[in-house]
Amino acid sequence: xxxxxxxxxxxxxxxxxxxxxxxxxxxxxxxxxxxxxxxxxxxxxxxxxxxxxxxxxxxxxxxxxxxxxxxxxxxxxxxxxxxxxxxxxxxxxxxxxxxxxxxxxxxxxxx
Numbered sequence: 105x106x107x108x109x110x111x112x113x114x115x116x117x118x119x120x121x122x123x124x125x126x127x128x129x130x131x132x133x134x135x136x137x138x139x140x141x142x143x144x145x146x147x148x149x150x151x152x153x154x155x156x157x158x159x160x161x162x163x164x165x166x167x168x169x170x171x172x173x174x175x176x177x178x179x180x181x182x183x184x185x186x187x188x189x190x191x192x193x194x195x196x197x198x199x200x201x202x203x204x205x206x207x208x209x210x211x212x213x214x215x
Contacts, residue, residue: 116131117131117132118130126203127180131197141192148180150199183202183204185201188200
């Protein structure tokens, strides 16, 4: 998987993993409502966009990071895009992208 550079303010820590059946993208983006996160796939390019809003009223000092982010990932051709799933739990979004049936590892029985 490849990703584009992002010139936006906030880049969440991201992990990409693979097992026999799926690719999984996990991103840490605490402090958001799941409705504020947009995910879509077009031409094998997965896009994740969100904005982390921080209330600055009365703030004297801050180390928290907010702002918009966008991440792009070019997916391999061997995925089942229609079967992708995403969940957002405890500030972590997990996107599971199934591999196509023909590209999954399988055991061959010797006759």
